[in-house]
Amino acid sequence: MSYEFERKHRIAIIGGGPGGYEAALSGAQLGAEVTLVEGVGIGGAAVITDVVPSKALIAVAEASNALGDAADLGVQFFTRGDSGRPVRPQVAVNLQAVNERLVRLARQQSEDMRAQLIRAGVRLVSGIGRLADPSTVVVSTVGSTEDGRAVAGTDFDEIEADTVVISTGARPRELETARPDGERILTWTQLYTLRSVPEHLIVVGSGVTGAEFASAYRALGSEVTLVSSRDRVLPGEDADAAGVIEDVFTRNGMRVLSKARAQSVEREGDVVVATLTDGRRIEGTHCLLAVGSVPNTAGIGLAEAGVQLTETGHIRVNRVARTSIPSVYAAGDCSDFLPLASVASMQGRTAVFHAMGDAVTPIEIRNVTSNIFTQPEIATVGWTQAQIEDGTAQGEIYKLPLASNPRAKMMGIRDGFVKIFARTGSGTVIGGVIVAPNASELVFPLALAVEHRLTVDQVARAFTVYPSLSGSIADAARAMHIVN
DSSP, X not given: OOOOOOOOOEEEEEOOSHHHHHHHHHHHHXXXXXXXXXXXXXXXXXXXXXXXXXXXXXXHHHHHHHHHHGGGGTOOOOEEOTTSOEEOOOOOOOHHHHHHHHHHHHHHHHHHHHHHHHHHTOEEEESEEEEEETTEEEEEEEEEOTTOOEEEEXXXXXXXXXXXXXXXXXXXXXXXXXXXXXXXXXXXTSGGGOSSOOSEEEEEOOSHHHHHHHHHHHHHXXXXXXXXXXXXXXXXSOHHHHHHHHHHHHHTTOEEETTOOEEEEEEETTEXXXXXXXXXXXXXXXXXXXSOEEESOTTSSHHHHTOOBOTTSOBOOOTTOBXXXXXXXXXXXXXXXXXXXXXXXXXXXXXXHHHTTOOOOOOOGGGOEEEEOSSSEEEEEESOHHHHHTTSSOEEEEEEEGGGSHHHHHHTOOSXXXXXXXXXXXXXXXXXXXXXXXXXXXXXHHHHHHHTTOBHHHHHHSOOOSSOTTHHHHHHHHHTOOOO
């Protein structure tokens, strides 16, 4: 008597960031034999040096701001001096203790993710992975350079796979004329070694990363100069939202240099000098370089295996995260999709579902929700106002200032708004912007409306708590009522 056993689908994943992690869990859930190769730690840069520690730092900055803003609500802090008279205490930030906590949090999150993968039955391999061909991943041991970067060692192992998922992420872009030294000139991955709050932080780059850290360090007590090569901060975001953030920045004492491009950044002892292309010299104690990122796709055999790359080195993928090679998928910042951790996770799941023949919904980029963790936050979803105004999308726009909301008044919130975009004629919600404290939490109703094509009247019919900030969403939707 003979028995035939069906071999399990084999999945090899290079990189354990959000995309690789979710791909591994999804594969294990569907019964595949999953091997994940990671050289630094599960969670990748998103967990260890990017999203988790940066947002934890921002939470500390928000707490510091809240203490300062409490006086506006009538809450005052005093201690008794030697004379017995009340003395207003100063808010102090122990940045060394803060950073040590952030690193612990990141490592703990990484360990929790690792434990989850082990419980799911995923095989974990520590090393640097590369494609030998579309069905073979070669793994080398992890070595390191003098500056601490992980590089491939000399010992090799091979993993045969039916499906390969590339999730190698990205790293901070460096400039030839502004080399980080990890002490005074820094990338965002190096900030967590600082032992004290910078006296004067120069931030080069006014995109999402630059704006978030500029906002956080100003709240922590640093003098901040933000160098923006465009005419405003956050040039790729909603113009009204960016305007609010820039107004808040300047009101809080930040120096914003618009239409200013850094030509070089050099260290002169304990002073950092940023020289602009117009000849101006900006002196500070530290400089953060936030000038974009570079995908980690070089030297891992992609082009040799036939995987198509963009001119910037990103992996070309379709809406199910598939590359030009049918058995190879890519997820996260190494792909040419949106560089968001939530998108990477969705790409990882979608890739494995598609590869194994499970039901899959191709990712719709217009349904993606994103958030900028400045103070206040900016959350967006769907079509943009710029796309409506240039005729790409047909829609109506309604903007409601947050200051009119009763809960906002109670909380002392002065800045922000809710903006909804609805399809002309039908009233279907096609997008929106929220600028508010915790906008990342408030935007979910709009994300649901966009995903499920709800009309403004359907959104308005849902009960909101009174008083609540989310009530502004219903108020805005109600103001866009479609008369039948």
